[in-house]
Amino acid sequence: MSFNVRRRLLRIPRVRAAVEWATSHGAWFWSVARYTPGLSTFFNRWFISGFATAAPPRPHRLSLRGRTTAQEHDSDYVDSYVSWTGLVERRYTGRQLPPVHPDYVKALPPIDDVGALFKRRNDQIQECSRSTALLAFFAQWLTDSFLRTDGEDIRKTTSNHELDLCQIYGLTEADTSILRDPHNKGELAHQFIGEDEFPQYLFD
Numbered sequence: 001m002s003f004n005v006r007r008r009l010l011r012i013p014r015v016r017a018a019v020e021w022a023t024s025h026g027a028w029f030w031s032v033a034r035y036t037p038g039l040s041t042f043f044n045r046w047f048i049s050g051f052a053t054a055a056p057p058r059p060h061r062l063s064l065r066g067r068t069t070a071q072e073h074d075s076d077y078v079d080s081y082v083s084w085t086g087l088v089e090r091r092y093t094g095r096q097l098p099p100v101h102p103d104y105v106k107a108l109p110p111i112d113d114v115g116a117l118f119k120r121r122n123d124q125i126q127e128c129s130r131s132t133a134l135l136a137f138f139a140q141w142l143t144d145s146f147l148r149t150d151g152e153d154i155r156k157t158t159s160n161h162e163l164d165l166c167q168i169y170g171l172t173e174a175d176t177s178i179l180r181d182p183h184n185k186g187e188l189a190h191q192f193i194g195e196d197e198f199p200q201y202l203f204d
Helices: 003-010 013-023 027-034 039-052 084-088 102-106 111-116 133-146 173-179
Strands: 190-193 196-199
Touching: 003 013, 003 039, 013 039, 027 039
Parallel strands: none
Antiparallel strands: 190 196
């Protein structure tokens, strides 16, 4: 099955729901598949590439520049319909769905009840022999590079939508001067503790 066919299939809600169910059930099957030569590669290629591209690419039809948070008297105000500004204005976070009806929001469970679902108990912690500290570094890189909400306007993002390596170079020249040593060929700022080299302390 070609890549484009897989991508189109996974954009069908029922197909996507079925695949999501299959990947979260039948642990015994996936354990067998993981250790079967060729089968693991097949499923990884099928699911990873399919899910990664199932969402439609930018530009999004709608953005957070709409009615959801903007004031109607604001000169920047744009209603929640598809507009050219919403398509090309990349300072605002894009969204896939239009705003929901207020009655739907009122029917949602209390936020404290939802938050409890994400609390991890000690008996739920499982160590993974295949994970390393690089996983946490990658997660930090992803957060710093893309999920950068503007502190003054939550509708906006400070991301430039590129792999800018801001986690090691900073977003501004002031940040760079903190992270890197301009007097030492721009190398990452570091310190020696004994004979070992470490990053600088985050706080004094």
